[in-house]
Amino acid sequence: LSGTQAASDDILIARIAQGDRLAMQVLYGRHHVRVFRFGLRLVRNEQVAEDLISEVFLDVWRQAGKFEGRSAVSTWLLAITRFKALSALRRRKDAELDDDAANAIEDMSDDPEVAVQKKDTSEALRKCLTQLSSEHREIVDLVYYHEKSVEEVAEIVGIPGNTVKTRLFYARKKLADLLKAAGVERGWP
Amino acid sequence: MMPTNNKKLLEQEPGEIEALLPWHAAGTLSARDTRRVEEALARDQSLAVQYAAIREEYAETIALNESLGAPSSRAMTKLFAAIDAEPARKPSMSLGLSTAIAEFFSKLSPRALAISAAVGAVALLLQAGVIGAILAKQQAGSFQTASLSGPRDTAVRGPGQETGPRALVRFAKDARISDITAFLDANQASIIESMTGGMFRIQFGDKPMSRQEFAGLMTRLQSEKIIELAAPAQ
Numbered sequence: 001l002s003g004t005q006a007a008s009d010d011i012l013i014a015r016i017a018q019g020d021r022l023a024m025q026v027l028y029g030r031h032h033v034r035v036f037r038f039g040l041r042l043v044r045n046e047q048v049a050e051d052l053i054s055e056v057f058l059d060v061w062r063q064a065g066k067f068e069g070r071s072a073v074s075t076w077l078l079a080i081t082r083f084k085a086l087s088a089l090r091r092r093k094d095a096e097l098d099d100d101a102a103n104a105i106e107d108m109s110d111d112p113e114v115a116v117q118k119k120d121t122s123e124a125l126r127k128c129l130t131q132l133s134s135e136h137r138e139i140v141d142l143v144y145y146h147e148k149s150v151e152e153v154a155e156i157v158g159i160p161g162n163t164v165k166t167r168l169f170y171a172r173k174k175l176a177d178l179l180k181a182a183g184v185e186r187g188w189p
Numbered sequence: 190m191m192p193t194n195n196k197k198l199l200e201q202e203p204g205e206i207e208a209l210l211p212w213h214a215a216g217t218l219s220a221r222d223t224r225r226v227e228e229a230l231a232r233d234q235s236l237a238v239q240y241a242a243i244r245e246e247y248a249e250t251i252a253l254n255e256s257l258g259a260p261s262s263r264a265m266t267k268l269f270a271a272i273d274a275e276p277a278r279k280p281s282m283s284l285g286l287s288t289a290i291a292e293f294f295s296k297l298s299p300r301a302l303a304i305s306a307a308v309g310a311v312a313l314l315l316q317a318g319v320i321g322a323i324l325a326k327q328q329a330g331s332f333q334t335a336s337l338s339g340p341r342d343t344a345v346r347g348p349g350q351e352t353g354p355r356a357l358v359r360f361a362k363d364a365r366i367s368d369i370t371a372f373l374d375a376n377q378a379s380i381i382e383s384m385t386g387g388m389f390r391i392q393f394g395d396k397p398m399s400r401q402e403f404a405g406l407m408t409r410l411q412s413e414k415i416i417e418l419a420a421p422a423q
Binding site (some may be wrong): 033049053057058061062069070123139145172176186187188 | 200201202203207208209211212214215217218238241242243244246247248249250252253254256257259260261263264265267268269272275277278365377393420
Protein backbone atom coordinates (compact mmCIF):
# COMPACT_ATOMS: atom_id res chain seq x y z
CA LEU A 1 0.00 0.00 0.00
CA SER A 2 1.58 3.28 -1.03
CA GLY A 3 1.61 6.33 1.15
CA THR A 4 -0.45 8.14 -1.47
CA GLN A 5 -3.13 5.47 -1.40
CA ALA A 6 -3.14 5.50 2.40
CA ALA A 7 -3.80 9.26 2.33
CA SER A 8 -6.46 8.80 -0.29
CA ASP A 9 -8.12 6.15 1.91
CA ASP A 10 -8.21 8.71 4.70
CA ILE A 11 -10.01 11.13 2.39
CA LEU A 12 -12.56 8.46 1.51
CA ILE A 13 -13.18 7.73 5.19
CA ALA A 14 -13.72 11.45 5.86
CA ARG A 15 -16.30 11.56 3.05
CA ILE A 16 -17.95 8.37 4.24
CA ALA A 17 -18.30 9.95 7.66
CA GLN A 18 -20.30 12.65 5.90
CA GLY A 19 -22.59 10.04 4.38
CA ASP A 20 -20.99 9.99 0.93
CA ARG A 21 -22.21 6.78 -0.70
CA LEU A 22 -19.90 7.14 -3.70
CA ALA A 23 -16.85 7.30 -1.43
CA MET A 24 -18.10 4.08 0.15
CA GLN A 25 -18.28 2.45 -3.27
CA VAL A 26 -14.72 3.51 -4.05
CA LEU A 27 -13.38 2.25 -0.73
CA TYR A 28 -15.27 -1.01 -1.19
CA GLY A 29 -13.93 -1.44 -4.71
CA ARG A 30 -10.42 -0.84 -3.47
CA HIS A 31 -10.39 -3.21 -0.51
CA HIS A 32 -13.18 -5.76 -0.70
CA VAL A 33 -11.17 -8.51 -2.40
CA ARG A 34 -8.42 -8.47 0.21
CA VAL A 35 -10.94 -8.27 3.02
CA PHE A 36 -12.78 -11.22 1.49
CA ARG A 37 -9.63 -13.31 1.13
CA PHE A 38 -8.44 -12.56 4.65
CA GLY A 39 -11.88 -13.46 6.00
CA LEU A 40 -12.12 -16.56 3.85
CA ARG A 41 -8.77 -17.87 5.10
CA LEU A 42 -10.07 -17.51 8.62
CA VAL A 43 -13.62 -18.82 8.30
CA ARG A 44 -13.01 -21.21 5.37
CA ASN A 45 -16.47 -20.78 3.99
CA GLU A 46 -17.20 -18.55 1.00
CA GLN A 47 -20.77 -17.79 2.00
CA VAL A 48 -19.72 -16.76 5.49
CA ALA A 49 -16.80 -14.75 4.09
CA GLU A 50 -19.15 -12.85 1.76
CA ASP A 51 -21.44 -12.07 4.67
CA LEU A 52 -18.38 -10.86 6.55
CA ILE A 53 -17.57 -8.28 3.87
CA SER A 54 -20.99 -6.70 4.13
CA GLU A 55 -20.69 -6.59 7.91
CA VAL A 56 -17.17 -5.14 7.83
CA PHE A 57 -18.01 -2.35 5.39
CA LEU A 58 -21.29 -1.59 7.13
CA ASP A 59 -19.22 -1.07 10.29
CA VAL A 60 -16.99 1.27 8.31
CA TRP A 61 -20.06 3.22 7.18
CA ARG A 62 -21.25 3.53 10.76
CA GLN A 63 -17.90 4.14 12.45
CA ALA A 64 -16.09 6.29 9.87
CA GLY A 65 -16.57 9.38 12.00
CA LYS A 66 -14.65 7.72 14.81
CA PHE A 67 -11.69 6.71 12.67
CA GLU A 68 -8.74 8.69 14.00
CA GLY A 69 -6.21 7.92 11.31
CA ARG A 70 -3.68 6.52 13.77
CA SER A 71 -3.33 3.45 11.57
CA ALA A 72 -3.80 2.80 7.86
CA VAL A 73 -7.39 2.27 6.74
CA SER A 74 -6.41 -1.17 5.39
CA THR A 75 -5.13 -2.13 8.86
CA TRP A 76 -8.37 -0.95 10.40
CA LEU A 77 -10.37 -2.98 7.87
CA LEU A 78 -8.38 -6.15 8.57
CA ALA A 79 -8.78 -5.69 12.33
CA ILE A 80 -12.56 -5.41 11.91
CA THR A 81 -12.55 -8.41 9.57
CA ARG A 82 -10.62 -10.51 12.07
CA PHE A 83 -13.01 -9.59 14.86
CA LYS A 84 -16.04 -10.44 12.72
CA ALA A 85 -14.45 -13.67 11.49
CA LEU A 86 -13.74 -14.86 15.02
CA SER A 87 -17.32 -14.05 16.01
CA ALA A 88 -18.58 -16.00 12.99
CA LEU A 89 -16.34 -18.93 13.92
CA ARG A 90 -17.70 -18.88 17.47
CA ARG A 91 -21.25 -18.93 16.09
CA ARG A 92 -20.33 -21.86 13.87
CA LYS A 93 -18.80 -23.72 16.80
CA ASP A 94 -22.08 -23.29 18.58
CA ALA A 95 -23.65 -24.96 15.60
CA GLU A 96 -21.07 -27.75 15.85
CA LEU A 97 -19.40 -26.73 12.64
CA ASP A 98 -16.05 -25.94 14.18
CA ASP A 99 -12.68 -25.29 12.68
CA ASP A 100 -11.74 -28.99 12.72
CA ALA A 101 -14.78 -29.82 10.65
CA ALA A 102 -13.82 -27.10 8.22
CA ASN A 103 -10.32 -28.56 8.05
CA ALA A 104 -11.80 -31.97 7.32
CA ILE A 105 -13.84 -30.55 4.47
CA GLU A 106 -10.79 -28.90 2.98
CA ASP A 107 -8.61 -31.98 3.40
CA MET A 108 -10.76 -34.03 1.04
CA SER A 109 -8.51 -33.03 -1.86
CA ASP A 110 -4.94 -34.30 -2.36
CA ASP A 111 -2.85 -34.44 0.79
CA PRO A 112 0.71 -33.03 0.76
CA GLU A 113 2.26 -36.44 0.10
CA VAL A 114 0.20 -36.89 -3.02
CA ALA A 115 1.12 -33.41 -4.12
CA VAL A 116 4.82 -34.24 -3.82
CA GLN A 117 4.27 -37.43 -5.77
CA LYS A 118 3.14 -35.10 -8.49
CA LYS A 119 6.59 -33.50 -8.18
CA ASP A 120 5.03 -30.19 -7.35
CA THR A 121 6.73 -28.68 -4.33
CA SER A 122 4.88 -25.40 -4.75
CA GLU A 123 1.57 -27.15 -4.57
CA ALA A 124 2.70 -29.04 -1.45
CA LEU A 125 3.70 -25.77 0.12
CA ARG A 126 0.32 -24.21 -0.64
CA LYS A 127 -1.40 -27.29 0.71
CA CYS A 128 0.61 -27.12 3.92
CA LEU A 129 -0.22 -23.43 4.26
CA THR A 130 -3.90 -24.36 4.40
CA GLN A 131 -3.16 -26.89 7.14
CA LEU A 132 -1.74 -24.39 9.60
CA SER A 133 -3.87 -23.48 12.60
CA SER A 134 -6.02 -20.36 12.16
CA GLU A 135 -3.68 -18.50 14.53
CA HIS A 136 -0.71 -19.32 12.31
CA ARG A 137 -2.61 -18.83 9.05
CA GLU A 138 -3.66 -15.30 9.90
CA ILE A 139 -0.17 -14.18 10.82
CA VAL A 140 1.38 -15.70 7.69
CA ASP A 141 -1.27 -14.01 5.52
CA LEU A 142 -0.97 -10.65 7.22
CA VAL A 143 2.79 -10.53 6.77
CA TYR A 144 3.22 -12.13 3.36
CA TYR A 145 0.01 -11.30 1.54
CA HIS A 146 -1.34 -8.18 3.23
CA GLU A 147 2.18 -6.76 3.67
CA LYS A 148 1.65 -5.64 7.22
CA SER A 149 4.54 -4.51 9.41
CA VAL A 150 5.24 -5.99 12.85
CA GLU A 151 3.41 -3.07 14.47
CA GLU A 152 0.39 -3.33 12.18
CA VAL A 153 0.04 -7.06 12.76
CA ALA A 154 0.31 -6.41 16.49
CA GLU A 155 -2.56 -3.93 16.20
CA ILE A 156 -4.75 -6.21 14.09
CA VAL A 157 -4.22 -9.34 16.19
CA GLY A 158 -4.00 -7.53 19.53
CA ILE A 159 -0.68 -8.97 20.69
CA PRO A 160 2.73 -7.41 21.42
CA GLY A 161 5.21 -6.95 18.57
CA ASN A 162 7.65 -9.50 19.97
CA THR A 163 4.86 -12.09 20.13
CA VAL A 164 4.07 -11.32 16.49
CA LYS A 165 7.67 -12.17 15.55
CA THR A 166 7.85 -15.38 17.56
CA ARG A 167 4.38 -16.48 16.44
CA LEU A 168 5.35 -16.17 12.80
CA PHE A 169 8.58 -18.02 13.54
CA TYR A 170 6.63 -20.92 15.07
CA ALA A 171 4.13 -20.84 12.20
CA ARG A 172 7.05 -21.25 9.82
CA LYS A 173 8.49 -24.08 11.87
CA LYS A 174 5.13 -25.81 11.81
CA LEU A 175 5.01 -25.32 8.06
CA ALA A 176 8.48 -26.86 7.76
CA ASP A 177 7.32 -29.84 9.86
CA LEU A 178 4.29 -30.35 7.63
CA LEU A 179 6.47 -30.18 4.54
CA LYS A 180 8.99 -32.60 6.03
CA ALA A 181 6.20 -35.04 6.80
CA ALA A 182 5.19 -34.70 3.16
CA GLY A 183 8.74 -35.48 2.07
CA VAL A 184 9.83 -31.94 1.20
CA GLU A 185 13.22 -30.88 2.59
CA ARG A 186 14.23 -27.26 2.15
CA GLY A 187 17.40 -27.13 4.24
CA TRP A 188 15.62 -25.30 7.06
CA PRO A 189 15.34 -25.76 9.99
CA MET B 190 16.11 -24.60 37.79
CA MET B 191 14.30 -24.11 34.52
CA PRO B 192 12.09 -27.02 33.44
CA THR B 193 13.53 -28.89 30.45
CA ASN B 194 10.56 -28.10 28.21
CA ASN B 195 10.86 -24.37 28.80
CA LYS B 196 14.58 -24.52 28.21
CA LYS B 197 14.01 -26.35 24.97
CA LEU B 198 11.46 -23.77 23.95
CA LEU B 199 13.83 -20.91 24.71
CA GLU B 200 16.49 -22.56 22.59
CA GLN B 201 14.03 -22.49 19.71
CA GLU B 202 13.38 -18.76 20.01
CA PRO B 203 14.43 -16.95 16.84
CA GLY B 204 17.37 -14.58 16.89
CA GLU B 205 16.61 -10.89 16.54
CA ILE B 206 17.57 -10.69 12.88
CA GLU B 207 16.20 -14.14 12.10
CA ALA B 208 12.77 -13.03 13.34
CA LEU B 209 12.78 -10.13 10.90
CA LEU B 210 13.46 -12.19 7.77
CA PRO B 211 9.79 -12.58 6.71
CA TRP B 212 9.29 -8.80 6.83
CA HIS B 213 12.46 -8.35 4.83
CA ALA B 214 11.07 -10.68 2.17
CA ALA B 215 7.83 -8.68 2.13
CA GLY B 216 9.71 -5.37 1.96
CA THR B 217 8.00 -3.92 5.01
CA LEU B 218 11.01 -3.27 7.24
CA SER B 219 12.36 0.16 8.08
CA ALA B 220 15.49 1.28 6.21
CA ARG B 221 17.57 0.65 9.33
CA ASP B 222 16.30 -2.91 9.86
CA THR B 223 16.60 -3.64 6.14
CA ARG B 224 20.26 -2.72 6.31
CA ARG B 225 20.82 -4.85 9.40
CA VAL B 226 19.15 -7.86 7.80
CA GLU B 227 21.08 -7.46 4.55
CA GLU B 228 24.37 -7.29 6.42
CA ALA B 229 23.50 -10.40 8.41
CA LEU B 230 22.45 -12.28 5.26
CA ALA B 231 25.75 -11.45 3.61
CA ARG B 232 27.81 -12.92 6.42
CA ASP B 233 25.63 -15.82 7.69
CA GLN B 234 25.10 -18.71 5.26
CA SER B 235 22.51 -20.51 7.45
CA LEU B 236 20.46 -17.32 7.59
CA ALA B 237 20.65 -17.08 3.79
CA VAL B 238 19.36 -20.65 3.46
CA GLN B 239 16.45 -19.84 5.75
CA TYR B 240 15.76 -16.66 3.79
CA ALA B 241 15.52 -18.67 0.58
CA ALA B 242 12.89 -20.86 2.25
CA ILE B 243 11.03 -17.74 3.39
CA ARG B 244 10.95 -16.36 -0.14
CA GLU B 245 9.30 -19.60 -1.28
CA GLU B 246 6.72 -19.34 1.50
CA TYR B 247 6.13 -15.71 0.59
CA ALA B 248 5.53 -16.50 -3.09
CA GLU B 249 3.24 -19.43 -2.35
CA THR B 250 1.23 -17.50 0.24
CA ILE B 251 0.53 -14.87 -2.40
CA ALA B 252 -0.33 -17.54 -4.97
CA LEU B 253 -2.64 -19.26 -2.50
CA ASN B 254 -4.46 -16.05 -1.61
CA GLU B 255 -4.77 -14.98 -5.22
CA SER B 256 -6.31 -18.35 -6.03
CA LEU B 257 -9.13 -17.62 -3.62
CA GLY B 258 -10.90 -15.47 -6.20
CA ALA B 259 -13.23 -12.63 -5.40
CA PRO B 260 -16.63 -12.37 -3.75
CA SER B 261 -19.81 -12.29 -5.80
CA SER B 262 -21.78 -9.10 -6.32
CA ARG B 263 -24.20 -10.38 -3.67
CA ALA B 264 -21.94 -8.96 -0.94
CA MET B 265 -22.01 -5.47 -2.44
CA THR B 266 -25.75 -5.57 -3.06
CA LYS B 267 -26.32 -6.63 0.52
CA LEU B 268 -24.02 -3.95 1.86
CA PHE B 269 -25.63 -1.07 0.00
CA ALA B 270 -29.12 -2.28 0.81
CA ALA B 271 -28.08 -2.17 4.47
CA ILE B 272 -26.56 1.30 4.01
CA ASP B 273 -29.73 2.58 2.35
CA ALA B 274 -31.69 1.29 5.32
CA GLU B 275 -29.51 3.25 7.74
CA PRO B 276 -30.91 6.50 9.15
CA ALA B 277 -29.72 9.60 7.27
CA ARG B 278 -26.88 11.23 9.14
CA LYS B 279 -26.42 14.88 9.94
CA PRO B 280 -23.09 16.23 8.79
CA SER B 281 -21.13 17.30 11.84
CA MET B 282 -18.91 20.33 12.10
CA SER B 283 -15.80 18.34 12.86
CA LEU B 284 -16.35 15.82 10.13
CA GLY B 285 -16.77 18.71 7.74
CA LEU B 286 -13.32 19.82 8.73
CA SER B 287 -11.87 16.38 8.15
CA THR B 288 -13.25 16.39 4.67
CA ALA B 289 -12.07 19.94 4.02
CA ILE B 290 -8.56 19.12 5.12
CA ALA B 291 -8.52 15.84 3.28
CA GLU B 292 -9.78 17.48 0.10
CA PHE B 293 -7.26 20.25 0.57
CA PHE B 294 -4.54 17.66 0.83
CA SER B 295 -5.72 15.81 -2.23
CA LYS B 296 -5.41 18.99 -4.26
CA LEU B 297 -1.85 19.46 -3.07
CA SER B 298 -0.76 15.90 -3.49
CA PRO B 299 0.67 16.03 -7.04
CA ARG B 300 2.59 19.16 -6.19
CA ALA B 301 3.90 17.58 -3.03
CA LEU B 302 5.07 14.60 -5.01
CA ALA B 303 6.77 16.84 -7.53
CA ILE B 304 8.57 18.75 -4.82
CA SER B 305 9.66 15.67 -2.99
CA ALA B 306 12.96 14.17 -4.01
CA ALA B 307 11.70 10.71 -3.16
CA VAL B 308 8.21 9.28 -3.01
CA GLY B 309 9.32 7.34 0.06
CA ALA B 310 9.91 10.56 1.92
CA VAL B 311 6.35 11.61 1.16
CA ALA B 312 5.10 8.27 2.42
CA LEU B 313 6.89 8.85 5.70
CA LEU B 314 5.35 12.30 5.98
CA LEU B 315 1.94 10.81 5.35
CA GLN B 316 2.45 8.25 8.07
CA ALA B 317 3.45 11.01 10.44
CA GLY B 318 0.04 12.59 9.90
CA VAL B 319 -1.98 13.91 7.02
CA ILE B 320 -2.23 17.34 8.54
CA GLY B 321 1.48 17.51 9.15
CA ALA B 322 2.07 16.74 5.51
CA ILE B 323 -0.32 19.42 4.31
CA LEU B 324 1.11 22.11 6.47
CA ALA B 325 4.73 21.11 5.99
CA LYS B 326 4.34 21.44 2.25
CA GLN B 327 2.36 24.63 2.51
CA GLN B 328 4.92 26.29 4.68
CA ALA B 329 7.66 25.91 2.10
CA GLY B 330 6.95 29.41 0.75
CA SER B 331 7.06 32.71 2.57
CA PHE B 332 4.11 33.62 4.71
CA GLN B 333 2.59 36.97 5.45
CA THR B 334 0.15 37.37 8.28
CA ALA B 335 -3.18 39.00 7.74
CA SER B 336 -4.02 42.05 9.80
CA LEU B 337 -3.12 41.41 13.40
CA SER B 338 -5.06 44.38 14.70
CA GLY B 339 -8.40 43.55 16.27
CA PRO B 340 -11.71 45.10 15.29
CA ARG B 341 -12.58 48.41 16.93
CA ASP B 342 -16.10 47.44 17.96
CA THR B 343 -16.75 46.65 21.54
CA ALA B 344 -18.15 43.32 20.41
CA VAL B 345 -16.21 41.03 18.11
CA ARG B 346 -18.23 39.35 15.42
CA GLY B 347 -17.90 37.84 11.99
CA PRO B 348 -19.07 39.56 8.81
CA GLY B 349 -22.75 38.87 9.58
CA GLN B 350 -24.33 40.58 12.58
CA GLU B 351 -25.11 37.29 14.31
CA THR B 352 -22.04 35.26 13.53
CA GLY B 353 -19.22 34.35 15.84
CA PRO B 354 -15.77 35.93 15.67
CA ARG B 355 -13.17 34.57 13.30
CA ALA B 356 -9.47 33.86 13.52
CA LEU B 357 -6.70 32.85 11.19
CA VAL B 358 -5.07 29.69 12.46
CA ARG B 359 -2.12 27.66 11.36
CA PHE B 360 -1.98 24.22 12.92
CA ALA B 361 1.23 22.60 14.12
CA LYS B 362 2.96 20.25 11.69
CA ASP B 363 2.33 17.22 13.87
CA ALA B 364 -1.34 17.98 14.58
CA ARG B 365 -3.64 15.15 13.54
CA ILE B 366 -7.13 15.38 12.13
CA SER B 367 -8.47 13.85 15.35
CA ASP B 368 -6.71 16.53 17.44
CA ILE B 369 -8.06 19.29 15.23
CA THR B 370 -11.60 17.98 15.17
CA ALA B 371 -11.54 17.64 18.96
CA PHE B 372 -10.28 21.22 19.23
CA LEU B 373 -13.05 22.49 16.93
CA ASP B 374 -15.73 20.57 18.77
CA ALA B 375 -14.53 21.89 22.10
CA ASN B 376 -14.66 25.47 20.78
CA GLN B 377 -17.84 25.13 18.71
CA ALA B 378 -15.73 26.20 15.79
CA SER B 379 -15.91 25.52 12.09
CA ILE B 380 -13.49 25.96 9.25
CA ILE B 381 -14.57 28.68 6.84
CA GLU B 382 -11.74 28.73 4.37
CA SER B 383 -8.34 27.19 3.73
CA MET B 384 -5.81 29.82 2.68
CA THR B 385 -2.27 30.04 1.43
CA GLY B 386 0.54 29.64 3.92
CA GLY B 387 -1.20 26.68 5.57
CA MET B 388 -3.68 29.02 7.26
CA PHE B 389 -7.32 28.30 7.95
CA ARG B 390 -10.01 30.91 8.62
CA ILE B 391 -12.02 29.57 11.52
CA GLN B 392 -15.28 30.81 13.00
CA PHE B 393 -15.99 30.36 16.69
CA GLY B 394 -19.64 29.78 17.55
CA ASP B 395 -22.52 31.74 16.05
CA LYS B 396 -22.74 34.66 18.48
CA PRO B 397 -20.58 37.78 18.78
CA MET B 398 -18.09 37.91 21.65
CA SER B 399 -17.08 40.86 23.80
CA ARG B 400 -13.56 42.20 23.24
CA GLN B 401 -12.53 40.69 26.54
CA GLU B 402 -13.94 37.27 25.63
CA PHE B 403 -12.25 37.39 22.27
CA ALA B 404 -8.91 38.38 23.79
CA GLY B 405 -9.27 35.39 26.14
CA LEU B 406 -10.02 33.14 23.18
CA MET B 407 -6.95 34.35 21.30
CA THR B 408 -4.76 33.75 24.35
CA ARG B 409 -6.15 30.25 24.60
CA LEU B 410 -5.59 29.57 20.92
CA GLN B 411 -2.01 30.76 21.12
CA SER B 412 -1.34 28.40 24.02
CA GLU B 413 -2.87 25.36 22.24
CA LYS B 414 -0.25 22.71 21.50
CA ILE B 415 -1.70 21.94 18.11
CA ILE B 416 -1.74 25.59 17.01
CA GLU B 417 1.37 27.19 15.67
CA LEU B 418 -0.07 30.62 14.96
CA ALA B 419 -3.39 32.35 15.64
CA ALA B 420 -4.50 35.85 14.73
CA PRO B 421 -7.82 37.69 14.68
CA ALA B 422 -9.55 37.75 11.30
CA GLN B 423 -12.56 39.35 9.65
